[in-house]
Amino acid sequence: MTHTTTPPTLAEFGHALEVVHRVTRRTPLESSRFLAEILGVPRVYLKCENLQRTGAYKLRGAYNRLTQLTAEERARGVVAASAGNHAQGVAFAARELGITATIFMPLGVALPKLQATRNYGANVQLVGATFDETNRAAQEFVRETGAIFIPPFDDPAVIEGQGTVALEMLDVAPEIENLIVPIGGGGLIAGVAVAAKQWAAERGRTIRVIGVQAENAAPYPASLAAGEPVTIQTKSTIADGIAVARPGVLNFDLVRDYVDEVVTVSDDDIARAIVMLLERAKLVVEPAGAAGVAAMLTGRLKVTGPTATILSGGNIDPLLLQRVIGHGLAAAARYTKLRILLPDVPGQLVRTATIVAEQNANVIEVIHTRHATELPVSEVELELHVETRGIEHGEAVAQALRDAGYVVRVGERY
Secondary structure, three states: OOOOOOOOOHHHHHHHHHHHOOOOOOOOEEEOHHHHHHHOOOOEEEEEHHHOHHHEOHHHHHHHHHHOOOHHHHHHOEEEEOOOHHHHHHHHHHHHHOOOEEEEEOOOOOHHHHHHHHHOOOEEEEOOOOHHHHHHHHHHHHHHHOOEEOOOOOOHHHHHHHHHHHHHHHHHOOOOOEEEEEOOOOHHHHHHHHHHHHHHHHOOOOOEEEEEEEOOOOHHHHHHHHOOOOOOOOOOOOOHHHOOOOOOHHHHHHHHHHOOEEEEEOHHHHHHHHHHHHHHHOOOOOOHHHHHHHHHHHOOOOOOOOEEEEEOEOOOOHHHHHHHHHHHHHHOOOEEEEEEEEEOOOOHHHHHHHHHHHOOOEEEEEEEEOOOOOOOOOEEEEEEEEEOOOHHHHHHHHHHHHHOOOEEEEOOEO
């Protein structure tokens, strides 16, 4: 196998682990019987980096990188551009090492992430409506001041730091045969894949590594097909932590050579995964961090043997979490929207409510209108948001209303 990027050695990962343990927690490796049943494997493990200090694995790579700065470089200070987890990781690491940190963040950054970064002692500069504008401002600051830029993923020391996650996992559960890892720029999966496969090779074993990207921001499938990093046009996604348009150069080489497969998941898949983790595992996980679980829930992964994924972060804005929970419940058919045409006569609302109640469904919201232009003069439309137990239950409620003579649409479908 030919590498254009020299991978870190297992010894280098081991040294990085000793370094990052000065500030990081050895996060839990929880098991999930629910996910094991879905995948049809004996065990599924969840590496809870959402419980890491700063709320994400990013602290590992940031701290490992900053410890390698010379005294002269530390005196110049460090700079990062980030909308979230990398910002907090660099800010925290810099504070621990007594280094001045300037973090450039987009104007629309979530308030909790902004406050956390400032609380770690960084000088935060809010610049740009897009991350590209923010990053350009950070690079200009570097040119003007001579401060050291700390990249979020395309750096050997960062890759080594992120790969320490794999060593912790395999120390607790050496039987793991499959690792499912969220991918943004590729720092985490590059480190994890190289560390895990070298660890396994020393023991005469193999470990399969599967990457997961959000389908609206997935440059790796296109790049791997082209044989080189390519830039894609991203679309909006709730998984902002892994929303990148182009792989890192170092990361691409390592992903190409060490990762077995890359799959994509939709925002609906991710929302379902967040809800599942809340309900089943009692864990709050941000959308990017839930990507591996989302891939499991799709049923498209073909794996055998003990499997693990990394919950890479838990920094989710409570307002976004509220919206994601509602969306996730709807995507899992736990909410069903029914639109019902009613005769504009007294008693119809009570009658429909009775039918819904008889199906053991709970009405969450009611919208009653007679002013829609497409409605006949003698009819009104009733929109019910109903709590249901899944697709079959929602259809049963709709069918009971149809059996009573009503015209019913489920969701937006006629």
